[in-house]
Amino acid sequence: MIRVLVVDDNPTVRDALRAHLDASGAALVVGEAGDGRAALDAARRLRPHVTLLDYRMPVADGLSIVAELARLTAVLTLTSDDSDAVVREMLRGGARGYLVHGEFDPAELLRAVTVVASGRSWLSPAAATVAAEALRRAQETAEAAAREAERLDRARRRYGLTAREREVLDLVAEGLANVVIAERLGLTEKTVKNHLHAVFTKLGARNRTEAVLRWTGR
Template identity: 40%
Template sequence: MPDHTTPHPGAPQPPPNPFGNFPRPAPSSPLRVVVADDNPVVRAGLTALLSGRADITVVAEATDGREAYEAAHFHRPDVVLLDVRMPGVDGISALPYLVRIAPVVMLTYSRESEIVREALRRGAGGYLVHGEFTADELVAAVRDIRQGRAHFTPSAAGALLAQLRQERTGPPLPEGLGSYESQLGAPANGTTSSGPHHGSNSPEPLSRLQPPVRQSSLDRSRFQLSAREAEIMDHIASGMTNQQIAATCFISEKTVKNHINRIFAKLHSTSRSEAAAKWLGTAPGSARGLG
């Protein structure tokens, strides 16, 4: 029986496969992570969780900032997960050295606003508080941090927001931003192109466009609120809920309610809106803030 598998020497040869001469693309290398935490249970859990993903591998573990730096310097990871409070060299101290090697995301139980702010100032690319994220959210954060996208859990974001609210003053805005004319598109001669007319060159009263000016601290002292009560009253006046105030101030909602009860008593108010009006000096007949 003739062999049909071997072509005859004189038979024409089939053309080469144009798709068979290209090398197959090499699989992308896994994302390399260093985990630094002094708690062995936390370290083991994070390592097991991350290593269970096909595109992530934990190349080293560390128990303090010094070990984290040595591991990062040796392995050159893509991301470092760093705890804040560790014996020896803590995470905040090691942070400026680690960010020179790889992006760093803080992964910690510490949620104080001062720590969040300092971590960001020293170069952290994200801040995650234990108990506020799922396994999938942690994995997504690690992948995103590598790409330069920041991640914050609610407590960290709230702490940062509270810090920014305390720093209301800042450098002046560039020319043209925040001015009456730029907001309305008014011509340079001061006339308005639309809206109510108040004289030949009189623009619409600015008071209609701006929120009421808050009372001075001297006026507010009439209410005899404590520093914490004044802070909470500011949050109430800005429209925050009890849950948002609790997260921002790092206290329980029950504690927030207790503060609000005392605030209402001092402001002789029975509702949030009434208290806010007195606090802001906009209550009827209280131009200077009546208690």
């Protein structure tokens, strides 16, 4: 029997969800809450397997508590809000599932509760679209970062800096003074200055700022 906590500020919605789940014979509503703070208290006390969590609520909304709640129970967001931002933030916060009112029937609600209780995810069509788009953007960002890193590496190789010169210049780029760089690398300050002189010559830079800008490709 799957123990369920229902969190929604509308008592009519809570009653309907309780009726559907209790009648299923596979789930049992062990508690209810009408706001986020009460939801956390109930989750700590009742230890439900799954919590149906609304997004818009008084005192503390779903987004403000989802991360903490997800450490206590599997969270299935159940709300009327299907905006991209809300879906993305609730899933990022730790919700395992997302259902939108009007997009499911009692049978699908039970399937979603069962799936989420098992540790898997269940997303409504709207939420699935948002999740897929987020993955696509993340992949594009990662590919763009990889291309930029490869471009910068090719650009840097043409300068012919030694490994030590690269170390010194990277620390200069962090804004460190020569004396600090010397301590960090176990060198004398004079040696650091000699390395920087060589760096400026190879990069065709007149000063630290120009060297950093050319090294970082800016």
